[in-house]
Amino acid sequence: MFQKILIANRGEIALRVLRACKELGIQTVVVHSTADADAMHVRLADESVCIGPPPSRDSYLNIHQIVAACEITGADAVHPGYGFLAENAKFADILAAHNITFIGPSGDHIRVMGDKIEAKRTARRLGIPVVPGSEGAVSDEREAKRIAADIGYPVIIKASAGGGGRGMKVARSEAELEMALNTARSEAGAAFGDDAVYIEKYLEKPRHIELQVFGDGAGAGVYFGERDCSLQRRHQKVWEEGLSPALNESQRARIGNICAKAVADLGYSGAGTIEFLYEDGEFYFIEMNTRLQVEHPVTEAITGIDLVHEQIRVASGGGLSVRQEDIRFQGHAIECRINAEDPRNFTPSPGTITHFHTPGGLGIRVDSGVYSGYRIPPYYDSLIGKLIVHGRNRVECMMRLRRALDEFVVDGIQTTLPLFRDLVGNPDIANGDYDIHWLEKYLAASEQG
Ligand code: MV4
Numbered sequence: 001m002f003q004k005i006l007i008a009n010r011g012e013i014a015l016r017v018l019r020a021c022k023e024l025g026i027q028t029v030v031v032h033s034t035a036d037a038d039a040m041h042v043r044l045a046d047e048s049v050c051i052g053p054p055p056s057r058d059s060y061l062n063i064h065q066i067v068a069a070c071e072i073t074g075a076d077a078v079h080p081g082y083g084f085l086a087e088n089a090k091f092a093d094i095l096a097a098h099n100i101t102f103i104g105p106s107g108d109h110i111r112v113m114g115d116k117i118e119a120k121r122t123a124r125r126l127g128i129p130v131v132p133g134s135e136g137a138v139s140d141e142r143e144a145k146r147i148a149a150d151i152g153y154p155v156i157i158k159a160s161a162g163g164g165g166r167g168m169k170v171a172r173s174e175a176e177l178e179m180a181l182n183t184a185r186s187e188a189g190a191a192f193g194d195d196a197v198y199i200e201k202y203l204e205k206p207r208h209i210e211l212q213v214f215g216d217g218a219g220a221g222v223y224f225g226e227r228d229c230s231l232q233r234r235h236q237k238v239w240e241e242g243l244s245p246a247l248n249e250s251q252r253a254r255i256g257n258i259c260a261k262a263v264a265d266l267g268y269s270g271a272g273t274i275e276f277l278y279e280d281g282e283f284y285f286i287e288m289n290t291r292l293q294v295e296h297p298v299t300e301a302i303t304g305i306d307l308v309h310e311q312i313r314v315a316s317g318g319g320l321s322v323r324q325e326d327i328r329f330q331g332h333a334i335e336c337r338i339n340a341e342d343p344r345n346f347t348p349s350p351g352t353i354t355h356f357h358t359p360g361g362l363g364i365r366v367d368s369g370v371y372s373g374y375r376i377p378p379y380y381d382s383l384i385g386k387l388i389v390h391g392r393n394r395v396e397c398m399m400r401l402r403r404a405l406d407e408f409v410v411d412g413i414q415t416t417l418p419l420f421r422d423l424v425g426n427p428d429i430a431n432g433d434y435d436i437h438w439l440e441k442y443l444a445a446s447e448q449g
Contacts, residue, residue: 001316002026002077002101006070007041009081010060012385013294014041015369017079020308029073031066033059035377040369047073054379060084063091070100077101077315079308083381086291087114103315105215105270105290113288117160117198123274123285126262131277131284133200144181144199145174151201157181159188160196163287165235167191170202203284205435206277208232209244210289211259212299214310216319217269223256224299224307225329228432231423231439233346238416238439239423240295241334242302245394245432246278255283260324270314271296271307277436294337294386297365301333301390332394334401336420338368338410339382343418344447350378354412359404363390363397376413384415394432398424422446 004027007017014030018041021028030045035054042048049069052059059065061084070078078095080086080103092107104110113119117136124130132151137160138144148155148171157180159167167188169180181197189195212224228244229237243252259274273289296307305327310320340349352375358366368385370376376384389404391397402424408417423429428438 001318002312004029004046004073004075004077005103005312006031006066006073006075006078007045007081008060008066008078008085009083010036010039010041010369010380011383012367012369013081013292014039015044016367017081017308018044020306020312021079023306024309024312026312029069029075031059031069033379035379038374040371040374049073054377056084056380063088063094066091067094067098067100070095070098075100077103077312079103079311080291082291082294087289089114101315103270103311105268105272109266109268110290113290114163115160116158116163116287117196119288120198120285122266123262123288126265128258128262128274128285129283131200131203131286134198136198137196138181138199141178141181144177147199148174148177151199154202154204155180156200156202157184157197158200159184159192159194160198161188161192161194167197203277203279205437206279206284207244207246207434208275208436209246209278209283210273210275210293211256212293212296212307213259213263213268213272213274214307214314214320215263215266215268215270215272216314217267217317218319219264219267220320221260221263221265221268222320222322222324222327223260223263224303224305224327225256226252227295227298229295230434230436232436233439233443237295237337239334239336239420239429240298241332241394241397242298243329243332244278251281271311294383295335297367297386297388298333298335301365301388302329302331303327304330331390331392332397333388333390334397335389336387336401336405337383337416338385338387338408338420339416340376340384340413341382341416342414343416346416348378348382349414350376350382351413352376353384353410355409356411357407357409358385359387359407361400361404363400364388364404365390384410387420398430 006029051065089107089111092102169184171180227242231239365388
């Protein structure tokens with residue numbers, strides 16, 4: 001087991017990882033920018049190292065500073081959290097070269113999944129169902145037209161270096177294809193320095209369902225059920241829940257076993273998320289994330305398993321604490337992302353939180369690094385906390401969520417709490433009847449009314 005873990009992140013996830021380290025009796029080091037000297041995780045860590053000024057590229061993304069902080073403190077492993085360097089293959093490689101363990105998959109696995117064409121090729125090879133489309137990159141318009149005619153319109157052009165919704169263009173007919181292809185290619189070249197694009201059948205009304213998987217790095221793989229993350233705005237998840245209201249047990253077991261076997265065959269190590277679009281009873285792979293995700297507590301609530309403990313165990317060579325048959329799904333969980341934003345137009349609302357009171361009681365978890373009197377710096381993303389609610393079934397979970405939202409107080413800044421108070425009373429949400437476009441349509445309609 002590790003002696004000392006350096007946490008290369010900030011905010012609620014830094015605190016989340018710190019808690020797991022403490023439970024395992026592992027010493028902690030946090031690195032932070034000058035803007036985060038007052039953060040809760042900095043106060044609670046055994047050691048802290050200030051690594052630079054507020055801008056992320058000079059602190060949380062500064063690989064050399066972070067490696068130096070490891071050397072100075074004698075940390076033998078790094079947990080990257082999510083975002084920042086969590087999916088940076090070069091960072092994983094550099095740590096390995098310094099004999100420091102990156103708590104995550106190998107640099108090579110990160111690299112493969114970071115290239116969306118390579119990721120899709122790999123998924124297909126491993127027997128994961130993918131969206132119909134080009135086998136690899138599309139070279140020219142003639143090829144694009146041939147493939148589009150074959151799979152049928154509408155189609156979507158995606159950047160191989162994109163992901164998370166960046167660099168996509170829909171073409172509804174052959175007349176629109178040339179423009180979509182050229183725009184996607186030039187935007188990809190400008191944004192990512194890689195103009196490779198691929199083409200897929202465009203699915204009109206899918207849900208976004210993602211499977212939590214784990215590899216032990218020694219040829220075993222398991223799945224921890226799925227999360228339904230269809231409620232998004234501008235590719236930012238707002239509400240996540242598990243298990244998905246859209247799936248039954250046999251559908252779950254079928255896709256779960258495919259994914260667990262794929263992860264095993266890959267020799268993958270650590271936590272991963274396999275993202276699918278789900279429409280008319282079929283799963284279509286889109287991307288794989290090679291990190292712990294923001295919404296991982298949903299899975300922890302329904303399985304009772306601490307996923308950060310598992311990450312640390314696997315990275316230290318101790319393997320997973322569970323086999324597939326030990327993983328059972330209990331009840332239902334919903335996570336609401338509480339952002340420091342105007343709940344109507346989502347503009348950031350940094351500033352001082354004058355009063356912060358979190359809900360409690362059975363089935364309630366709040367992951368947050370903020371406190372009364374804390375000043376939210378303007379330099380980073382606006383997530384200030386996550387409310388995760390668990391119940392024996394979805395109805396109980398929703399009742400408890402409504403009550404928890406009533407108790408939650410965040411004064412001094414604007415937050416997205418009022419949006420969740422609206423959503424929890426909405427009939428479509430109560431019925432689990434929504435797709436990836438539901439939230440944007442709902443917000444557009446509320447703006448009118
Ligand atoms: C799609 C799609 C429809 N058809 N691919 C957006 C984020 C990126 N991970 C993939 N995305 C999409 N890919 C095909 N073939 C629709 C989306 C999409 C979306 C996906 C998940 C959650 C929200 C979304 C919002 C708009 C578009």
